[in-house]
Amino acid sequence: MRVLIKNQDVIWREVDGETVLLNPVTGRYFGLNKVACSFWNKVDGKTTIDEIIDQMLEEYEVEREVLARDIEELVNTLTRFELLL
Numbered sequence: 001m002r003v004l005i006k007n008q009d010v011i012w013r014e015v016d017g018e019t020v021l022l023n024p025v026t027g028r029y030f031g032l033n034k035v036a037c038s039f040w041n042k043v044d045g046k047t048t049i050d051e052i053i054d055q056m057l058e059e060y061e062v063e064r065e066v067l068a069r070d071i072e073e074l075v076n077t078l079t080r081f082e083l084l085l
Contacts, residue, residue, distance in 0.1 A: 001048035004075065005085045012040070021083050028081050035060065036074050043084065049075065 012021045019037040021030045032040055038059060042052045053068055060067070078084040 001050045003046060003048050004043045005045045006040075006043055007083055007085055010083050021078075021081075023082055026082060030078070030081050030083060035070070039071060039074060040078075 007023065009025050010021055010023055012019055014037065017034050017037070019032040019040060021032065021040075022028070023030075035056070038056060039052060042055055047055075049071065053064065053071055056067060056071075057064060075084060
């Protein structure tokens with residue numbers, strides 16, 4: 001399964017339970033809610049997406065299919081914004 005890597009150029013800050021990401025190369029900002037922030041914090045370049053989803057299922061009461069779909073959409077967006085590689 002796919003392993004993600006955070007773009008080394010990205011700057012991020014957590015504020016009031018949310019995270020703001022900035023890609024200084026593109027100048028694009030992106031805000032993450034609490035669940036997306038949890039995902040972002042688990043991306044380490046070693047853990048697969050499925051393993052991260054398994055970890056998140058222990059934190060949140062949600063069906064796996066729902067979480068997997070939301071994470072897939074998040075990954076696609078963060079990749080498009082060049083925040084994840």
